[in-house]
Amino acid sequence: MNLIPDVEVHRPKSLEEALKHMEAPGAKPLAGGTDLIIDLREGACEARNLVDLTKVKELDYIREFGGRIRIGAMTHHTDLVASDLIRTKAQVLSEAANLVGSIQIRNLGTVGGNICNASPGADTATPLLALGAEATISSSGGVRVIPLGEFFAGPKRTSLNPGELLTELSFPTPPAGSGGAFQKLGRRKGCTLSLINIAAYVELDGDTCSEVRVAVGACAPTPVRITDVEEMLKGKKIDEAVIGEVSSACYGLVQPSQRAHSRASEEYRREMSCVLMRRALTTALERARGNK
Amino acid sequence: MKVSFQLNGKDIEVEAPGNRALLDLLRDDLGVKSVKKGCENGECGACTVLLDGAPVTSCLVLAPQVEGRAVTTIDGLVDDPFMVKLRQAFLEDGAIQCGFCTPGVLISSYALLKGNPKPTADEVKKAIEGNLCRCTGYVAIIKAILHASERI
Numbered sequence A: 001m002n003l004i005p006d007v008e009v010h011r012p013k014s015l016e017e018a019l020k021h022m023e024a025p026g027a028k029p030l031a032g033g034t035d036l037i038i039d040l041r042e043g044a045c046e047a048r049n050l051v052d053l054t055k056v057k058e059l060d061y062i063r064e065f066g067g068r069i070r071i072g073a074m075t076h077h078t079d080l081v082a083s084d085l086i087r088t089k090a091q092v093l094s095e096a097a098n099l100v101g102s103i104q105i106r107n108l109g110t111v112g113g114n115i116c117n118a119s120p121g122a123d124t125a126t127p128l129l130a131l132g133a134e135a136t137i138s139s140s141g142g143v144r145v146i147p148l149g150e151f152f153a154g155p156k157r158t159s160l161n162p163g164e165l166l167t168e169l170s171f172p173t174p175p176a177g178s179g180g181a182f183q184k185l186g187r188r189k190g191c192t193l194s195l196i197n198i199a200a201y202v203e204l205d206g207d208t209c210s211e212v213r214v215a216v217g218a219c220a221p222t223p224v225r226i227t228d229v230e231e232m233l234k235g236k237k238i239d240e241a242v243i244g245e246v247s248s249a250c251y252g253l254v255q256p257s258q259r260a261h262s263r264a265s266e267e268y269r270r271e272m273s274c275v276l277m278r279r280a281l282t283t284a285l286e287r288a289r290g291n292k
Numbered sequence B: 001m002k003v004s005f006q007l008n009g010k011d012i013e014v015e016a017p018g019n020r021a022l023l024d025l026l027r028d029d030l031g032v033k034s035v036k037k038g039c040e041n042g043e044c045g046a047c048t049v050l051l052d053g054a055p056v057t058s059c060l061v062l063a064p065q066v067e068g069r070a071v072t073t074i075d076g077l078v079d080d081p082f083m084v085k086l087r088q089a090f091l092e093d094g095a096i097q098c099g100f101c102t103p104g105v106l107i108s109s110y111a112l113l114k115g116n117p118k119p120t121a122d123e124v125k126k127a128i129e130g131n132l133c134r135c136t137g138y139v140a141i142i143k144a145i146l147h148a149s150e151r152i
């Protein structure tokens, strides 16, 4: 068994203190540790100076204000699943969080860690992209807010600068007439990583799709929106037949890895992107119709 | 570094380097051998303990992270009525073969019944998703958890 290398662990009690520790060269945040501790064991993480965020309670919240739903980076998947606010207003995120790993992993793992780990198949990334989320990033120097799409820089790479922490993910509170849905395909049903996942969000004005965002995971170097699909739907009449047509376009729009040793073949991911897109959009539409 | 926490209801303070996993702290430093080491990857659940009442894989927690928190293993639940019922049902239903997965499965089932004393079979399956068993094929385990729940 691989050993965890020698590391120093700082245990700040406030965000301010955490940001101070983040100024040290090579400082690395430790949230739930479900990705980081494995990386340390496998020698995939060089950092030896960890800033444990466990005690930074001010980053652990789910609240709504200013017309936005705001989620602190240290919110655990379990808390997303348990939140009535998320379940009723942002079901697409609740569904995705409920499919992350096992209960043990959801109790440890955080949404901030899921996003910052920047795996192309991170399960909360696609719903957050579909909800139009922004990332709030803090350092001792100040705070900046960027669209979540700009946060991802490549597989396991983010646009965070040294010294910065992701502190919040937020998105506009979905209005009446909106609906979202998450679809995930893994090797098995439980405790499995996504071979591909898709999140869809639609807003209805009568029969017209007034707003739509769809995102795909594990089909490109980062989780991404498929704006071509969005353009085919936005401002048009939407029904099951339209969804069927639009979804088959995914085949040529996604860019799955062509590596032979990846978890599923390129061909299979292309095919399944069409299927999952159809299911996600169909359920999102049903929910939007029911959400008066 | 010094780490103070509650282990099975008792306040303790230990000296643990930053790279000590909670799993190793429990087994090697504190002699709690009921917590098993399987994959060290968060996948098998043999190392499951309760952290502030919630099941977690102790191989993915660094010792310093449990500062000020409560860690519970099956050793701390010996006389707990829920655990007594679970143990009984596991024995009666043949839900234990080699027993390596059992402490972890018991912790996960205990956490389930504490929050949801009358779970459906699907809820039971979801609750033990993170616990692998190489012997029983799970059928007996699921049956035992449902039996225990009927007796609560």
Ligand SMILES: Cc1cc2nc3c(=O)[nH]c(=O)nc-3n(C[C@H](O)[C@H](O)[C@H](O)COP(=O)(O)OP(=O)(O)OC[C@H]3O[C@@H](n4cnc5c(N)ncnc54)[C@H](O)[C@@H]3O)c2cc1C
Pocket (backbone or CB within 6 Å): A028, A029, A030, A031, A032, A033, A034, A035, A036, A037, A038, A073, A074, A099, A100, A101, A102, A105, A108, A109, A110, A111, A112, A113, A114, A115, A116, A117, A121, A122, A123, A124, A160, A164, A165, A166, A167, A191, A192, A193, A194, B041, B042, B043
């Ligand atoms: C058995 C198992 C099953 C899993 N199943 C799934 C699954 O189904 N779906 C899925 O998406 N993931 C899965 N994962 C991966 C993992 O659990 C999630 O990505 C989890 O959300 C990571 O969060 P964490 O808090 O544990 O992050 P950590 O491991 O603590 O951190 C991950 C990375 O993010 C950085 N980081 C954390 N917080 C911040 C912050 N606030 N600001 C800046 N950087 C930060 C860390 O430095 C590190 O690089 C699984 C993992 C395991 C072990």
Ligand code: FES
Pocket (backbone or CB within 6 Å): B036, B037, B038, B039, B040, B041, B042, B043, B044, B045, B046, B047, B048, B057, B058, B059, B060
């Ligand atoms: S040893 Fe911890 S989950 Fe396998």
Ligand code: FES
Pocket (backbone or CB within 6 Å): B095, B096, B097, B098, B099, B100, B101, B102, B132, B133, B134, B135, B136
């Ligand atoms: S009884 Fe042997 S692993 Fe479960």
